[in-house]
Amino acid sequence: DAGVIQSPRHEVTEMGQEVTLRCKPISGHDYLFWYRQTMMRGLELLIYFNNNVPIDDSGMPEDRFSAKMPNASFSTLKIQPSEPRDSAVYFCASTLDLLRDRVHEQFFGPGTRLTVL
Amino acid sequence: GQNIDQPTEMTATEGAIVQINCTYQTSGFNGLFWYQQHAGEAPTFLSYNVLDGLEEKGRFSSFLSRSKGYSYLLLKELQMKDSASYLCAVRAENYGQNFVFGPGTRLSVLP
Numbered sequence: 001d002a003g004v005i006q007s008p009r010h011e012v013t014e015m016g017q018e019v020t021l022r023c024k025p026i027s028g029h030d031y032l033f034w035y036r037q038t039m040m041r042g043l044e045l046l047i048y049f050n051n052n053v054p055i056d057d058s059g060m061p062e063d064r065f066s067a068k069m070p071n072a073s074f075s076t077l078k079i080q081p082s083e084p085r086d087s088a089v090y091f092c093a094s095t096l097d098l099l100r101d102r103v104h105e106q107f108f109g110p111g112t113r114l115t116v117l
Numbered sequence: 118g119q120n121i122d123q124p125t126e127m128t129a130t131e132g133a134i135v136q137i138n139c140t141y142q143t144s145g146f147n148g149l150f151w152y153q154q155h156a157g158e159a160p161t162f163l164s165y166n167v168l169d170g171l172e173e174k175g176r177f178s179s180f181l182s183r184s185k186g187y188s189y190l191l192l193k194e195l196q197m198k199d200s201a202s203y204l205c206a207v208r209a210e211n212y213g214q215n216f217v218f219g220p221g222t223r224l225s226v227l228p
Contacts, residue, residue, distance in 0.1 A: 033216075042219070042221060043218040045215055045216065091159060105162040108159035108160050108161070111159055
């Protein structure tokens, strides 16, 4: 398997523009997580899905952020409108069923480095 | 992360041993994970502890004491490539069974 795939790897945009980040989890994984990482706040969970259904979005900072998972192999994180404080690295991660897999290790994608000017 | 503490930075010499500590406060504890993250890269899984004691995996070992809310990652025979950030993550009921990551410890290995 190619691992978790994210696109784009880098995104530079201007304040007010819409940004869409994409993620393809590892095939067969039931859980998908979106994280944001900054120097100031570290690695923060934004939202996670189980079998394509959003389970906990309490980490989503504002209504400007939304996430969807239309099928088991694709998820998007959208920011509209974007602001400079949204600049961060956004990671997607996936894992097997938390009940079936004893260790339930999370596998991370390479991340998308977002810069909002 | 919430109630998870790690030292911000550590420095050690190539070939030495270093211990990175992690303390946490939680209820309904359900596992502690250590991840390694090189600069500009994604975190990668190192170890998992759910029961008290030491888990050894090559040069890396991880220890857990649930009663003390304490874990450490032990790195032996340090190599230059071990220079990275080390993230402690806790899974617990009061986190909604999510993973909550600590702030990370940046380790620099010097020749």
